[in-house]
Amino acid sequence: MAFLSEELVNFSWKGWNGLLGTANRDSSPNNLSVFEEYYPADVEVKPSQIMVEFDQIPIAPDLVTAQANAAAAPSRIADYSLAVNAIRLTPTVNQTAFFALSTYGDWTTRMPNWLMPQHYPLADATPSFGYQVRLWNGDPNAGGVEIFPTTGKIGASLAWTFSYGAGAIVIASNAIAALITDTTRVYITGFQYVGPTGVVASTAKIFTYPFTAQMAITVPHNLGTKRLLSYIHDDGTNDFEITGAAATWRYTDDNNIDITFASPTSGVVVVGSFDGETFYGDYASAVSLVHEHAFNQNHGYNTYDPVTFDDYRYALSAYTFNGAYQDLSSWVAARDAEFWLVAGMPRRYMQTFPSSTTWVVQHNLGRREVFLSVQGIGALVGVDMYSMAATVQRNLNNVTITWATAKAGRVMVGTI
Numbered sequence: 001m002a003f004l005s006e007e008l009v010n011f012s013w014k015g016w017n018g019l020l021g022t023a024n025r026d027s028s029p030n031n032l033s034v035f036e037e038y039y040p041a042d043v044e045v046k047p048s049q050i051m052v053e054f055d056q057i058p059i060a061p062d063l064v065t066a067q068a069n070a071a072a073a074p075s076r077i078a079d080y081s082l083a084v085n086a087i088r089l090t091p092t093v094n095q096t097a098f099f100a101l102s103t104y105g106d107w108t109t110r111m112p113n114w115l116m117p118q119h120y121p122l123a124d125a126t127p128s129f130g131y132q133v134r135l136w137n138g139d140p141n142a143g144g145v146e147i148f149p150t151t152g153k154i155g156a157s158l159a160w161t162f163s164y165g166a167g168a169i170v171i172a173s174n175a176i177a178a179l180i181t182d183t184t185r186v187y188i189t190g191f192q193y194v195g196p197t198g199v200v201a202s203t204a205k206i207f208t209y210p211f212t213a214q215m216a217i218t219v220p221h222n223l224g225t226k227r228l229l230s231y232i233h234d235d236g237t238n239d240f241e242i243t244g245a246a247a248t249w250r251y252t253d254d255n256n257i258d259i260t261f262a263s264p265t266s267g268v269v270v271v272g273s274f275d276g277e278t279f280y281g282d283y284a285s286a287v288s289l290v291h292e293h294a295f296n297q298n299h300g301y302n303t304y305d306p307v308t309f310d311d312y313r314y315a316l317s318a319y320t321f322n323g324a325y326q327d328l329s330s331w332v333a334a335r336d337a338e339f340w341l342v343a344g345m346p347r348r349y350m351q352t353f354p355s356s357t358t359w360v361v362q363h364n365l366g367r368r369e370v371f372l373s374v375q376g377i378g379a380l381v382g383v384d385m386y387s388m389a390a391t392v393q394r395n396l397n398n399v400t401i402t403w404a405t406a407k408a409g410r411v412m413v414g415t416i
Contacts, residue, residue, distance in 0.1 A: 015041050047198035049112055049165060057193070059120050060130030066115075066191055067130075076195040077115065083140035086187040087111065089169060095183045096176060100167040100192075113193040116164035133162045133190035135169060137180055140187055147179050162188070207271045210235070213264040219257040219271060230257070233394055235266040241392035242267055287334045352377070355408040361399040374401070376409045385409055 003011075007024040014021035014034055020041040023030035053076050060066035063081060070079035080087055089098035090105055100111040117127035138144030152159025152175045159175035162168070169188065171179060180186060211217045212235070231243045245265060250258045259269070353359045374386040385407065386392075393400040401411070 050197055051113060051193050051195065052197060053195040054119075054193075056195075057115060057120055059122055060117075060128040061122055061126070062130045065130050066128070069130075070191060076193065078192040078194045081189050081191060083144075083189065086136060086140050086144075086189045088139070089186045089188060091183045091186070094173075096171055096173050098169045098171070098183075098186045100188060110167060111192055112165060112167045113197070114162075114164040114167055115191045115193055131191045133164070133188050135160060135162070136187040136189070138182070138185050138187070140189065144185075144187060152179060167192070209269040209271070210267070211269070212266045214261070214266070215264055216258070216260045217269070219259065219269050220255060230269065230271040232259075232267050232269050235268070239394045241394060352410050353408060355406045357403050357406050359401040359403075359407075359409075359411065361401065361411045362397065374409060374411050376407070378408055380407075380409065 004025070006026045007021075010024035010026070011021040014024070014037060017034050018041055019034060019037045020039040021032075022037060022039065023032040025031040056073075056076065058065075058069045060069055067079055067081060070077040070081075079085065087100045088104050090101045090107075091098050099107075100114075101107065102109040102111055114133055115128075115131040117129050117131050120128040120131065122128065135147040136144040137147050140146070147160065149158065149160075152172070158172075159179060160169060160171040163170070169186070176183070207219075209217070209219050231241055232246065234240050234242050242265070245261060246259050247262045248258075248260045257269075257271070351361055374389070376385050388403070388407070389401050390404045391400075391402045393402075399411075
């Protein structure tokens with residue numbers, strides 16, 4: 001005897017809910033509901049299908065945008081959207097499924113991880129249809145005819161579907177003859193993720209340097225880069241952030257930071273570096289700066305003098321998060337400056353606060369090595385308000401921010 005149809009339906013429904021169906025009849029016995037099942041359906045995921053740079057794929061409302069995205073990041077997105085680059089699919093034995101292989105007929109050269117439009121929604125939740133895979137009956141570069149998603153559709157039932165993860169077309173057995181002239185001449189066009197895959201070990205590093213009653217300190221970070229996020233908190237009595245107490249902050253060279261204070265100061269310098277995407281800008285004698293970047297996730301920034309390496313973050317008169325891919329900043333007077341934007345912190349949290357003089361930011365990370373982006377809302381929408389805070393206290397599982405007058409805003413918390 002085989003599974004009953006009702007068992008197959010219920011098993012599938014429970015699997016969609018992440019459960020392993022063990023009793024799948026419609027009536028007793030053996031008719032457990034979803035909430036009565038005990039065991040999760042643990043899904044096996046191949047390392048080759050973990051897309052490390054998934055979050056760095058930009059949205060693509062149309063084909064032109066998708067092609068531009070691929071041209072800007074060819075090591076991450078392979079563009080097979082033009083007819084001349086169409087991929088010839090290899091049929092399975094029963095010739096109802098067709099797989100993308102880089103070498104036709106060689107099953108060791110499978111091409112998985114195509115960009116699924118629904119994974120990259122626009123602001124209104126519309127999928128990025130620019131990445132949509134298109135199916136062709138025959139070579140599109142030699143007169144092949146497109147088979148549209150609605151071709152052969154009856155009611156809600158489609159005649160064919162594409163598995164973006166597997167890189168495979170499945171066609172209804174009763175539709176093959178009507179849709180396909182030659183099962184060895186089936187093609188697709190679209191976009192494939194070709195960036196790094198698997199679980200990548202992080203090389204993120206955090207260094208802490210305590211100091212007591214000092215007016216000048218040198219912090220060796222030994223990271224060989226100036227793309228850092230860093231701050232200073234007090235000697236541990238209250239854990240208040242005192243970064244703003246620094247009189248000067250200079251990246252002396254690639255491996256040292258020199259910090260001076262107006263009076264003897266005690267505290268701890270926290271320096272962090274992580275595996276994030278970076279954007280670099282070099283600005284000559286400018287008052288207003290426009291920072292275009294290629295990521296739409298939380299990001300921090302560093303800015304410094306290109307000659308002396310003095311940190312300029314606290315000299316900014318304004319910093320505005322102006323949309324997903326562009327920020328604006330300005331100085332009181334024109335400056336030469338170098339600017340780094342960094343993104344990709346493994347863990348990020350966003351919280352919104354109504355107008356109040358005290359915000360308690362829960363991060364539940366069990367550590368103080370967190371980096372904040374404090375953004376205004378309402379009249380201060382998008383403006384970086386971090387330097388406006390009266391106090392910032394870093395506790396074990398929260399950060400308490402106080403304001404001289406009530407403020408409303410959003411806080412992004414990230415840890416490396």
